[in-house]
Amino acid sequence: MFVSIENLSFSYANTKATALDSFSLQIKKGEVISILGRSGSGKSTVLRLLAGLEKPSVGKVSIQDEVLVDDQTFVQPEKRGIGMVFQDYALFPHLTVADNILFGLFRMKRSAKQTRLQEVLELVELQGYEKRYPHQLSGGQQQRVAIARALAPNPHLLLLDEPFSNLDAELQEKIRKELRDILKKANITSIFVTHDEKDAHILADRIVKIKNGQTEFIGRPCDLIDVYRQEKQSLPAVSEEKELIYT
Amino acid sequence: MQRRLANVNIWTVTAMAIIAALFLPNMTIVTGLFTPSNENWEHMKEFVLWSFIKNSLILVVATAGATIFIGLSLAWLIAQYQFPFRRFFKWALILPLSIPPFIGAYTYHGIFNYTGVIQTTLRDRFGMELNPSHFDIMNLPGAIFIYTVFLYPYVYTITQVFLSQQSASLIESTRLLGKGPWRTFFQVVVPISRISIIAGASLVILEVLNDYGVVKYYGIQTFTTGIFQTWFGLGDIETSIKLAASLMGFVIVILLIEKVLRGRRQYSYSSTKVRPLPLIQLTGWKAVAAAGYCLSILALGFFIPIAQLIEWTILTFGTIPLDEFMSYMRNSIVVAGLSATAIIVFALIVGNFARLVQGRFAKLLPKLTVLGYSIPGAVIAVAVVTAFVALDEFLAPLYQLAGMNTTLVLSVSIILLITAYIIRFFAIGYSSIETGYDKIGTDFQDASRLLGAGLTRTFLKVDMPMMKGAIISGFILVFIDVLKEIPLTLILRPFNFDTLSTKAFQYASDEKIMEASQASLLIVGISALAIVIFYKFLEKEMD
Ligand SMILES: Nc1ncnc2c1ncn2[C@@H]1O[C@H](COP(=O)(O)OP(=O)(O)OP(=O)(O)O)[C@@H](O)[C@H]1O
Numbered sequence: 001m002f003v004s005i006e007n008l009s010f011s012y013a014n015t016k017a018t019a020l021d022s023f024s025l026q027i028k029k030g031e032v033i034s035i036l037g038r039s040g041s042g043k044s045t046v047l048r049l050l051a052g053l054e055k056p057s058v059g060k061v062s063i064q065d066e067v068l069v070d071d072q073t074f075v076q077p078e079k080r081g082i083g084m085v086f087q088d089y090a091l092f093p094h095l096t097v098a099d100n101i102l103f104g105l106f107r108m109k110r111s112a113k114q115t116r117l118q119e120v121l122e123l124v125e126l127q128g129y130e131k132r133y134p135h136q137l138s139g140g141q142q143q144r145v146a147i148a149r150a151l152a153p154n155p156h157l158l159l160l161d162e163p164f165s166n167l168d169a170e171l172q173e174k175i176r177k178e179l180r181d182i183l184k185k186a187n188i189t190s191i192f193v194t195h196d197e198k199d200a201h202i203l204a205d206r207i208v209k210i211k212n213g214q215t216e217f218i219g220r221p222c223d224l225i226d227v228y229r230q231e232k233q234s235l236p237a238v239s240e241e242k243e244l245i246y247t
Numbered sequence: 248m249q250r251r252l253a254n255v256n257i258w259t260v261t262a263m264a265i266i267a268a269l270f271l272p273n274m275t276i277v278t279g280l281f282t283p284s285n286e287n288w289e290h291m292k293e294f295v296l297w298s299f300i301k302n303s304l305i306l307v308v309a310t311a312g313a314t315i316f317i318g319l320s321l322a323w324l325i326a327q328y329q330f331p332f333r334r335f336f337k338w339a340l341i342l343p344l345s346i347p348p349f350i351g352a353y354t355y356h357g358i359f360n361y362t363g364v365i366q367t368t369l370r371d372r373f374g375m376e377l378n379p380s381h382f383d384i385m386n387l388p389g390a391i392f393i394y395t396v397f398l399y400p401y402v403y404t405i406t407q408v409f410l411s412q413q414s415a416s417l418i419e420s421t422r423l424l425g426k427g428p429w430r431t432f433f434q435v436v437v438p439i440s441r442i443s444i445i446a447g448a449s450l451v452i453l454e455v456l457n458d459y460g461v462v463k464y465y466g467i468q469t470f471t472t473g474i475f476q477t478w479f480g481l482g483d484i485e486t487s488i489k490l491a492a493s494l495m496g497f498v499i500v501i502l503l504i505e506k507v508l509r510g511r512r513q514y515s516y517s518s519t520k521v522r523p524l525p526l527i528q529l530t531g532w533k534a535v536a537a538a539g540y541c542l543s544i545l546a547l548g549f550f551i552p553i554a555q556l557i558e559w560t561i562l563t564f565g566t567i568p569l570d571e572f573m574s575y576m577r578n579s580i581v582v583a584g585l586s587a588t589a590i591i592v593f594a595l596i597v598g599n600f601a602r603l604v605q606g607r608f609a610k611l612l613p614k615l616t617v618l619g620y621s622i623p624g625a626v627i628a629v630a631v632v633t634a635f636v637a638l639d640e641f642l643a644p645l646y647q648l649a650g651m652n653t654t655l656v657l658s659v660s661i662i663l664l665i666t667a668y669i670i671r672f673f674a675i676g677y678s679s680i681e682t683g684y685d686k687i688g689t690d691f692q693d694a695s696r697l698l699g700a701g702l703t704r705t706f707l708k709v710d711m712p713m714m715k716g717a718i719i720s721g722f723i724l725v726f727i728d729v730l731k732e733i734p735l736t737l738i739l740r741p742f743n744f745d746t747l748s749t750k751a752f753q754y755a756s757d758e759k760i761m762e763a764s765q766a767s768l769l770i771v772g773i774s775a776l777a778i779v780i781f782y783k784f785l786e787k788e789m790d
């Protein structure tokens with residue numbers, strides 16, 4: 001397996017509740033995984049643990065057989081080769097689009113940097129926007145810059161936290177398609193968090209559902225629909241809510 | 248504690264060292280409490296300690312009351328009503344803060360005394376027979392007046408900012424419930440701004456307890472004057488340490504009272520997206536009265552003393568050799584600049600540590616450094632000298648190795664003074680930096696680290712540039728405070744080292760009021776300029 005997550009558990013400091021309980025997942029190279037769940041279910045926590053922004057109480061994460069974290073090791077976030085697109089993008093407001101993207105390329109040679117910059121700008125279709133500052137871009141454009149910035153250093157794994165949450169419905173539709181194309185073109189292994197099932201169905205190869213830190217379901221999008229069919233039979237009262245997934 | 252502590256090593260070590268260095272000297276005061284008392288202390292306890300406590304208490308309570316009244320009423324006028332020159336008053340009302348109270352004290356004494364403008368005018372123009380004692384302001388009420396007109400901006404600014412962030416609907420709903428403006432004021436505005444009023448008033452109280460210049464000049468016995476007397480008059484540092492410890496106890500009681508009054512609620516910043524208060528247009532005599540009220544406060548706290556200082560400066564221009572004067576100014580700017588720079592650098596390091604570290608105890612550590620601001624300068628002076636003399640004793644063998652035939656090196660150098668400034672004013676810079684860190688959050692830092700940048704690179708390339716506003720405003724605030732500082736500078740400056748404020752103070756103490764005016768005017772000018780820059784900067788940041 002390309003990414004292997006075993007038995008990851010975590011609780012935030014000064015809280016008793018476990019934010020994530022025994023989370024395990026194996027990911028193949030190039031696969032797009034979606035983590036679904038309601039607000040507060042622990043989705044962001046999974047990403048933060050993988051990125052090394054939090055340290056799990058137990059569990060193991062490895063990429064290509066290199067251990068990132070277990071009871072003996074803890075690789076610092078900057079050494080993990082994992083890219084992340086934050087919920088609010090976290091574009092550096094004092095840097096231009098180009099400087100934001102170049103930020104992660106500081107170890108490269110100058111010419112290589114410029115080539116890579118143009119490559120990723122082309123990938124997200126933002127050529128010509130190099131000189132702008134983040135606040136001079138639309139929400140969708142900001143999101144694409146964030147993706148470009150995360151992709152530029154060629155991470156092994158790309159994490160996206162609610163990439164569509166700040167966009168209006170129309171833009172969400174458009175960006176969802178774009179993101180799918182970008183991810184496939186870049187052939188990058190990725191995990192994205194969402195609470196919208198539509199996102200998950202359109203984008204993901206596999207879906208992980210979590211609830212209160214517990215894994216409820218792992219499988220292909222079509223399998224999730226079967227689960228709902230069963231649920232629907234036992235719980236007819238909440239059926240309207242699930243209508244969406246059939247469309 | 249776990250999460251990032253493992254990798255904050257250099258940051259942790261540096262931050263801990265800074266916190267310890269800022270905190271430990273104050274502990275020497277506490278140990279002073281346990282040394283056996285000598286007869287001076289017994290004498291003090293019997294005869295004067297009570298009057299120190301009584302005078303300090305009267306000054307603190309009366310000044311707090313008066314500054315709350317003035318600060319709150321001005322804040323409410325500015326936040327809620329539209330009247331002529333409101334925009335000007337909004338920022339100008341902060342200006343009295345640029346006049347150090349001791350300068351205000353001798354200026355007003357000069358205005359009121361026998362040869363001053365008021366008595367001479369009344370005598371010469373109107374031929375009135377005057378009883379000079381009616382015009383004596385060198386007493387407790389006079390000191391309260393001075394503190395009030397120059398310190399009320401602490402209450403005014405904090406409350407004004409708070410009120411202007413409040414949602415319009417809160418006030419409007421009170422209005423719609425049929426309450427008139429007075430009832431709205433007392434039943435809604437006062438209770439909701441309680442926290443900012445208390446915060447502002449605490450700053451005023453700490454300033455009053457710290458003050459040496461006003462009470463010395465007006466001949467009022469307080470803890471600070473007592474510390475000076477026993478130390479320099481009697482040469483009895485042990486007793487002055489005991490006095491310092493008592494003053495520290497006094498301050499701690501006040502801080503505890505503040506905590507209780509403030510209750511469990513923290514400062515709440517309501518969202519900036521709320522609809523701001525629409526201003527109510529005042530017309531006719533009401534508009535005149537509002538503008539007149541603001542103008543008279545501003546006149547008392549700024550225009551009148553400034554006019555007097557300018558007059559004196561013109562009268563005495565040229566009496567102090569220019570190059571001498573330039574050297575005071577250079578000294579002032581150098582020590583203020585160095586201290587402000589050091590404080591901001593330390594604050595950035597400690598602030599970053601506070602943000603990275605997890606766990607309640609570790610988060611509490613940086614708060615210790617804030618103590619320095621609540622401890623009066625005279626106490627810090629005692630503490631720092633004691634600590635530095637001990638340090639010199641410890642380093643004495645090293646000095647001998649280096650061929651020096653003295654045992655006092657650090658304790659007679661400018662480092663002593665700058666260290667004391669850093670301890671005293673660290674909290675001012677730190678609160679600005681802390682707010683800056685709070686504002687940018689940790690997302691940018693996380694993003695930077697996931698792009699391969701380590702903590703130090705992240706700090707230099709992401710945090711620092713994003714904190715520019717906080718860094719500049721923190722620097723300005725510390726700079727002004729050092730410029731105006733009196734007790735620490737008087738006690739700790741190296742031999743023959745004078746700043747603008749020590750010079751102004753000395754001239755004034757020697758009854759050379761007019762000669763003092765030049766240095767004073769320069770201090771006020773630089774501070775006022777810095778305040779205006781700071782304010783304009785803040786306003787730009789806010790929108
Ligand atoms: N810094 C923190 N300190 C303490 N508890 C936290 C912290 N961050 C998250 N939690 C708690 O951990 C649980 C999981 O949070 P998480 O952020 O992973 O949820 P989420 O699924 O991403 O939710 P959302 O969709 O709202 O972003 C929640 O109960 C939350 O309250």
Ligand SMILES: [Mg+2]
Pocket residue numbers: 043044045161
């Ligand atoms: Mg989340």
